[in-house]
Amino acid sequence: ExxxxxxxxxxxxxxxxxxxxxxxxxxxxxxxxxxxxxxxxxxxxxxxxxxxxxxxxxxxxxxxxxxxxxxxxxxxxxxxxxxxxxxxxxxxxxxxxxxxxxxxxxxxxxxxxxxxxxxxxxxxxxxxxxxxxxxxxxxxxxxxxxxxxxxxxxxxxxxxxxxxxxxxxxxxxxxxxxxxxxxxxxxxxxxxxxxxxxxxxxxxxxxxxxxxxxxxPGALSAAAWATMLSMGENGYLEASSKILKAADTIKQGVQDIQDIHIIGEPLWNLAFASKTLNIYRVMDELSKKGWSLNGLHKPAAIHICLTLRQAQEGVAERFVDDMKEAVEEVKAHPDDKGDMAPVYGMAASIPDRTMVSELLEMYMDKIYEV
Known part of the structure; x- marks a missing residue:
């Protein structure tokens, strides 16, 4: 089913x-x-x-x-x-x-x-x-x-x-x-x-x-089946509407930030880039405000994939305000290296991609250590 x-x-x-x-x-x-x-x-x-x-x-x-x-x-x-x-x-x-x-x-x-x-x-x-x-x-x-x-x-x-x-x-x-x-x-x-x-x-x-x-495990399939029946068409429509409206709010708000632009024309998974700022520094500032965004590269960007959590009342508006403040903070302190910005910048700039792969393998080895 x-x-x-x-x-x-x-x-x-x-x-x-x-x-x-x-x-x-x-x-x-x-x-x-x-x-x-x-x-x-x-x-x-x-x-x-x-x-x-x-x-x-x-x-x-x-x-x-x-x-x-x-x-x-x-x-x-x-x-x-x-x-x-x-x-x-x-x-x-x-x-x-x-x-x-x-x-x-x-x-x-x-x-x-x-x-x-x-x-x-x-x-x-x-x-x-x-x-x-x-x-x-x-x-x-x-x-x-x-x-x-x-x-x-x-x-x-x-x-x-x-x-x-x-x-x-x-x-x-x-x-x-x-x-x-x-x-x-x-x-x-x-x-x-x-x-x-x-x-x-x-x-x-x-x-x-x-x-x-x-x-x-059959329990996972049973849970998926029950969830789909419980949500139904009306449930999925309502959830999707909330997420898409939140995304619209963010897209409209970001248009007013001159140093940031959204890549392409997405619906709810929004990637932000900049031609004038270190976008990873913006991500650092947003992290300080409680936002967890993914760092992207090729090109350098950050993204937020909206869910019902971000579709709660006032959250999208808060994100726009925090983005504006983060951009202003980066512009006010252009020499600040930030926390994760150097890491993302280094990983993207190393020409030998085998070296980056080996570093990731070493990281996974560490995860398995007791």
Whole structure:
């Protein structure tokens, strides 16, 4: 029922060909949903077209889980740069596809900047070329459909588009379920079958599993199911409306701050950049005021992904006021290095990215120490 409800929300009713009936699986989270989809495309195109050196074409803003999938499954990532507005150029994507391309990825929206990729154009190109197209709606799958009903400018991104062959959507984000569940959907059972694992020769008996885990806690799926039923369409509409209104308040307020601009035209996941100030210093000042923002790089920026917590009365207005004060503080003390600003600046400026990766690995080793 979770799969069915999610599929209906993401355009399954527009699919009339019974061979393309929308189906899917429940995973442990967005990363697993993405890994499952990429493994599925690799195996499908190896079987159907004999592709042994598969390539994945994706914007640089696509989630890092796609790069993890490429590493795990022997897929070559072909990463496409974005413009200043956060959008990827469709023609560049087209030129980057070749006979080894198994799937193109578009985000709805991107995690860094909250921008919806040009999925309609990209998926139609993929359809004409016989290439898979995956919409990563892990972040927006449970908000964009309701934003559209609320008359916000949401471009098509789901199964209404005939070229979209799979979608990932997280129930634990704006579906409001507990962490530990996500949904991956496919256009047709034939494609989904390449996600499965089966073996008939194991002495322990016939073994099969639809996802990576051999077993998973049923309680998490039950909680997701109950949450979706409890929220219902009205609940999701109300929650989405509150979040989007809060985002509108922030976007309008930031327009009055000359040294700060928002990247592109996002709906609720807002990335702030500056051409005149060290944006990480602004983040430091906001941290002192109790705000926890993510630092981004390439380009340098910070972002806030709004939830119901920020949609409470007066919170968005307070954020705008605090942003103004933070900017003024940075301008008044231009030589102050701040707390985290040097760290972000150094990490972004080191030319040897292997060194940065090794530092991250050392950090993870430290986490595991008792």
């Amino acid at each position: 979770i799969i069915s409800m999610t599929a209906k929300m993401l355009g399954s009713t527009y699919v009339k060909n019974e061979n393309e009936e929308i189906c899917g699986s429940i995973s442990s989270g967005g990363t697993e949903s993405i890994l499952l989809a990429m493994k599925t495309y690799r195996d499908y195109y190896r079987d159907k077209k004999g592709i042994t050196e598969p390539e994945l074409v994706l914007p640089v803003t696509a989630h890092a889980a796609f790069l993890k999938a490429c590493l795990y499954f022997g897929i070559k990532p072909v990463r496409i740069p974005i413009a200043e507005d956060g959008r990827v150029d469709v023609e560049t994507v087209k030129r980057s596809c070749n006979s080894n391309t198994i799937v193109i990825v578009g985000s709805a929206p991107t995690f860094p900047h909250g921008i919806i990729d040009p999925i309609e154009e990209l998926s139609e190109y993929a359809r004409k070329r016989g290439i898979g197209f995956h919409t990563d709606a892990c972040l927006g799958g449970f908000l964009l459909p309701w934003a559209k009903k609320l008359a916000y400018p949401v471009p098509e991104f789901d199964f209404k588009l005939p070229g979209v062959t799979s979608i990932s959507a997280d129930t634990h984000k704006y579906g409001y379920a507990a962490k530990g569940t996500s949904v991956v959907l496919y256009r047709g059972k034939e494609l989904r079958r390449y996600q499965y694992f089966t073996t008939t020769e194991w002495p322990g008996g016939m073994y099969f599993s639809p996802t990576f885990a051999g077993s998973r």
